[in-house]
Amino acid sequence: MGANVKFPEDCGTSLKNIWQVCLGRENEPDTLYCGVEPAALFVSRDAGETWALIRGLFDHPHRPRWRPGNGGLCLHTIVPDPTNNHCMYVAISSGGVYRTDDGGASWMARNRGIRVAFQPDRYPEFGQCVHKMTLHPARPERLFLQHHWGLYRSTDYGDCWESISNGVPSDFGFPIMMHPHDPDCVYIIPLESDEFRCSPDGRLRVYRTRNAGESWEPMTRGLPQKGAYETVLRDAMDTDMRDPAGIYFGTRSGELYGSSDEGKNWKRILGGLPPVVCLKSIVFGEPHAPRAAKANERKRPPKKRKPATRTKRQTRS
């Protein structure tokens, strides 16, 4: 796919890495979005055959002042509003959150309330280092965000953000993920700090809120609670669409864990993998299987309840 994702010659830049490929909405089945390094967004309207740079974002006046982090200047998260084809969010490290309300023609920085610790102005208009952002289709106005220090929620389509770091051992981490069926339920995996990017106290803990961030609870049963200095990257956690939902995550040390009961109990599924930088679960033959899985069912013999990992070239963290 990378061969087809190209910056136009007049851009004066070239593709370095692909960070995210995102399916279009239910009503745009041949549409894909692609976030890349250097930070930019591409769209395909023919299921990936051809791609076009979204100039409204690339030409944004803020872009010259977006700064790369250690992982590069990347657009790593794409969140289409599932109820509005004109609305979409992207997250850039380090540029922050941007939203379009006109299908990508124009973009607005949407970072009000997100504090940064890495420059004198603690609440800049843009430049935040968002690690991941998510929303539930049932509540498209409400977003959850894991920042480079900080957990945040917006209840107004990203216009304003408020801290929801209530009772977590650290508000530093990478992934943040919605429960597939419960719009108030969100999962995170805290890391100790940006200096020490491992499970706090050597205890591998997934945290869950069931009240949209008012409080968090640790989910540890079956996870190592001693000497487990693990790192979980932003795309290394996923859920399936089953009920109860399966939750899966992989670590930089190549461990894969899963829970078939929404995080109450965990099992080590696999070890010895390369660093897990991206994990996708696909359930075959289930009534609520995601769209991608249904498409694959036509091509492959059915399998059941097997989460699949996919790794991409390791990026520095």
Place this chain on the structure above:
Amino acid sequence: MTVQFFIPGPLRAFCEGLPHVEIKASPATVCDALEALCAVYPGLRDRLLNEQGQLREHINVFVGAEDIRYTGELATPVRPGAAISIFPAVSGG
């Protein structure tokens, strides 16, 4: 004349644990200011500058609120009483 420095947490071990450091010097540029800082706290030098004397890739320096990337890098002028902030760059993952 003095220059005020803000030192980030990870580097405070090299300047007696201080978050703020005041150096008596009259630097013309950020380069001069960092040299003055590193003369007092030599342990900072290798953390801020590479062996070519250039700012390390993942160190950000601000004069006032301005990132020196946009004002002349190490040649950025420093006015009397300037406040210089040093931050480690954020990282991906």
